[in-house]
Amino acid sequence: MALFKRRTAGKPGEWYYCLKHGTVEEGPQCRAADRFGPYETREEAAHAMETARERNEEWREDPRWNDEDGDKGSGDKKT
Numbered sequence: 001m002a003l004f005k006r007r008t009a010g011k012p013g014e015w016y017y018c019l020k021h022g023t024v025e026e027g028p029q030c031r032a033a034d035r036f037g038p039y040e041t042r043e044e045a046a047h048a049m050e051t052a053r054e055r056n057e058e059w060r061e062d063p064r065w066n067d068e069d070g071d072k073g074s075g076d077k078k079t
Contacts, residue, residue, distance in 0.1 A: 014038040017048035 011027055016037030018030045024045045028035065036052065039045040059065060 011038075013040075015040070015042050015045035017045045 014027055014037065016025050016028055016030075016035045016039070017023075018025055018035050020030055020034040024042055025035075026042070028037075036048040037045055039048065044051075
C-alpha cells in the first residue's frame with residue numbers, strides 16, 4: 001500500500017476549471033472530482049460553467065430524454 005498518492009502531472013496547454021476554487025488552472029492542480037476539463041484553451045476553461053449550463057439545458061429539452069410518458073429514452077425498456 002502506497003503511503004503517498006501520486007498526483008497526475010499537468011501538461012502544458014491543458015486547461016481546467018476548478019469548481020472548488022472557481023479558477024482556471026493549467027494542468028490538473030486540484031483533484032478530478034473538483035474540476036472540469038481538460039479544455040484546449042484558457043478561454044474555453046474560463047467558460048466551463050456556462051458551457052455546462054448550456055449542455056444541461058439542451059439535455060432537458062431533448063425529446064429523447066423527455067420523461068412525460070414515463071420513458072426516459074435509455075433504450076433499456078423492460079418488457
